[in-house]
Amino acid sequence: MKRFLELATWSDMLLLFVLIGISFLPFVIFYAQQSATGERYVVITEDRQVLHDIRLADISEQRQIPIESEDGQYNVVEVSADGVVMSDANCHDQICVRSGKILAPGETIVCLPHKVIIEITAEDNADNVDVDIISSFISVKGLYYE
Amino acid sequence: MSNNQRLVYIALLASQAVIIGLVERMIPSPFFFAPGAKLGLANIITCMALYTLPVKDTMKVVVIRLLLQTLLAGTVSTFLYSAMGALLSFIGMLGVKQLPKVSMIGVSATGAVLHNVGQLIVASLVANTFSVMLYLPVLSLIGILTGIATGIAAHYLLHHVERLHYYMDLKTLDIEDMKEVRL
Structure with missing residues (x-):
């Protein structure tokens, strides 16, 4: 060696x-x-239920989305073309409000007390890309395996 | 080296490369997790040709090997894959050989990686998607390892087979002669 x-x-x-x-x-x-x-989406979930799934490209003007539950908890999500921000919430720690603006894929705002999660996702072709590469390679190469 | 000697030597190298390639196809690929990866033992011959023959003759060896291997065990599309791979790896090896202090290990690893690059370029052109290129890391990491192995093999062959020694000396002599003629 x-x-x-x-x-x-x-x-x-x-x-x-x-x-x-x-x-x-x-x-x-x-x-x-x-x-x-890649297309980006704003996904808002409350207690694992998807409430809103908005394409970022569709948003032209600033818009407020209120999220309210029966027991008086509320969050206000402000969505605009240049980012998503939690503008108001009556949770006790206010971490979600202070997280600021998110825009890049993978970024999240989490309001733990209210179980509200805002997430920016890219079009999910990245998930099955591995399979695609190998299968396309096999299909190309496998027929005429060198 | 006389003309006949050179012709026979080129033919010998090319036929050796073809036979090694054919034998290699019979060995089941040890890289079951990576379809398309192979040992690339024929690269030993290309390395030796590169170190013992002038550039023009090395190209002849590579082209003859390519054509014969396609005729014996290939189709038009494998010809496309191998031709692009061989072309790129030949250019790369030639370039890397000019760098200072690079041994045969580096040369042969470069050849292996660029062969994969060439094949995947053709594959992505055929499949019409760039995502095929994402398969490159898998292939080229295996290629680097097998390239190191074939480089070591080629190094030992070149330094232990006396006849090859003689050819290598002849090549350096030829180059020096040419320099004198030019001066």
Whole structure:
């Protein structure tokens, strides 16, 4: 083993790292592209029930969505084209109101006392992308397996 | 090296590469989790050609190997995959060989990775989707490992087979001769 390692020079090591970097380049390009063009949705859930599922591109003007439950709890979600913010709530810790504006996919505002969650999601083609890659590759490659 | 000698040497290398490629197809792929990954033992021959022959003749070896392998065990679409892979890996290996202090391990790993890149480029053109390229990390990580292995194998072959030594010396001599002629 030592003899094998002696064959490799430092520039070899450097080269190998560059090659590993190159091989992850498609991921970088793909996800940069997807976050730039992917459709985003605002999903508002209360106690795991989806109340609203709004496409961010459909929102043209600022709009307030009140969420009220029977026992007097209320949250007001303010939705506009440049972000979603919890503008008012009567929960005791006010963490949701202080979380500020969210816009990027994956960001969330959580109001734990009222079990209200606001989430920005990207179009969920990212979930089954793994299957797609491999199956498309097999379908292309498998027919004419080299 | 006389002309006949060179021709025979090119033919020998090409036929060895074809046979190694055919034998490799019979070995069940150890990478069951990654369809399309393979050992790439024929890369040993390309490495040796690169180190013992001038660029033009190395290209001949690669092209002959490509055509023969397609005729013996391939279809038009495998030809597309292998041609793109071989072209890219040949250019890459040639370029990397010029870098200072890069051993055969680096050269052969570059060849393996670029072969995969070429194949996936064709695959994504055929399937008309970029997402095929996302398969690259899997293939190229395996390719780097097998490339290191084939590089070590090629290194030992080149330094322990006396005849190859002789050819390698001839190549450096040829280059020096050419420099003198130019001066």
